[in-house]
Amino acid sequence: ETARPAYKRVLLKISGEALMGDQGYGLHPPTVQRIAKEIKIVQAMGVEICMVIGGGNIFRGLAGSAQGMERTTADYMGMLATVMNALAMQSALEGVGVFTRVISAIRMDEVAEPYIRRRAVRHLEKGRVCIFAAGTGNPYFTTDTAATLRASEMSCQAIFMGKNGVDGVYDKDPKTNPDAKRYDAVSFDEVLRKNLRVMDASAIALARDNKLPIIVFSLDEPGGFRGILSGQGTYTTVS
Numbered sequence: 318e319t320a321r322p323a324y325k326r327v328l329l330k331i332s333g334e335a336l337m338g339d340q341g342y343g344l345h346p347p348t349v350q351r352i353a354k355e356i357k358i359v360q361a362m363g364v365e366i367c368m369v370i371g372g373g374n375i376f377r378g379l380a381g382s383a384q385g386m387e388r389t390t391a392d393y394m395g396m397l398a399t400v401m402n403a404l405a406m407q408s409a410l411e412g413v414g415v416f417t418r419v420i421s422a423i424r425m426d427e428v429a430e431p432y433i434r435r436r437a438v439r440h441l442e443k444g445r446v447c448i449f450a451a452g453t454g455n456p457y458f459t460t461d462t463a464a465t466l467r468a469s470e471m472s473c474q475a476i477f478m479g480k481n482g483v484d485g486v487y488d489k490d491p492k493t494n495p496d497a498k499r500y501d502a503v504s505f506d507e508v509l510r511k512n513l514r515v516m517d518a519s520a521i522a523l524a525r526d527n528k529l530p531i532i533v534f535s536l537d538e539p540g541g542f543r544g545i546l547s548g549q550g551t552y553t554t555v556s
């Protein structure tokens with residue numbers, strides 16, 4: 318008998334870069350398909366899954382504004398990038414037989430459902446993966462904030478931050494510091510005080526205020542997401 322997962326409803330947050338593979342830009346369909354399979358395994362365990370995907374593989378508002386674009390316009394472009402990623406993920410999930418809904422914070426009825434909280438909850442109860450697109454719908458926010466907001470609204474038990482190339486939260490950047498140490502557990506306050514790289518500060522503060530734990534893990538290991546949900550593997554719990 319397989320261990321029953323401790324979680325009934327979770328939100329998986331991945332960055333846009335998680336979908337670009339080794340290309341350095343844009344979408345790499347085989348990578349999206351690999352992640353879709355990880356989600357399918359977890360869904361088969363009976364866990365209700367929300368998703369938020371970033372847009373940094375296509376466009377970041379700050380980068381646009383640094384090059385002279387008006388900031389809010391650049392941010393809307395970033396939000397549109399997250400919609401493209403959400404549609405790619407929907408296609409990959411449906412390709413492996415997982416029903417999904419893309420739910421956009423910016424109305425575009427031909428492409429995605431509008432965000433209506435009770436309707437989204439109903440989708441989850443029916444076993445559909447809800448991919449929340451277009452961030453919060455507001456400039457000056459990030460998809461980390463969107464993840465915390467939607468996880469709170471959907472009463473998720475935790476946010477799972479799927480990372481590439483790193484299996485948790487470290488005291489220093491492990492890519493440049495071989496002596497960096499991984500935390501098994503760390504508090505929200507310590508993350509904020511030491512400016513540890515988990516999420517941006519406003520997203521961390523929102524998670525803290527709503528008592529929403531964040532579990533940072535690596536999406537690189539096949540079956541890793543399932544393992545983490547059953548408490549196996551290495552990860553960091555921020556709570």
Ligand code: UDP
Pocket residue numbers: 331332333334370371372373374376377378379391392393394395396398399451452453454455456457458459460461462463
């Ligand atoms: N964005 C925004 N409001 C939101 C979410 C996202 O304006 O609520 C914009 C912002 O410009 C951001 C871009 O969308 O740079 C892509 O999102 P993010 O940088 O969070 O993506 P990630 O780094 O996770 O790939």
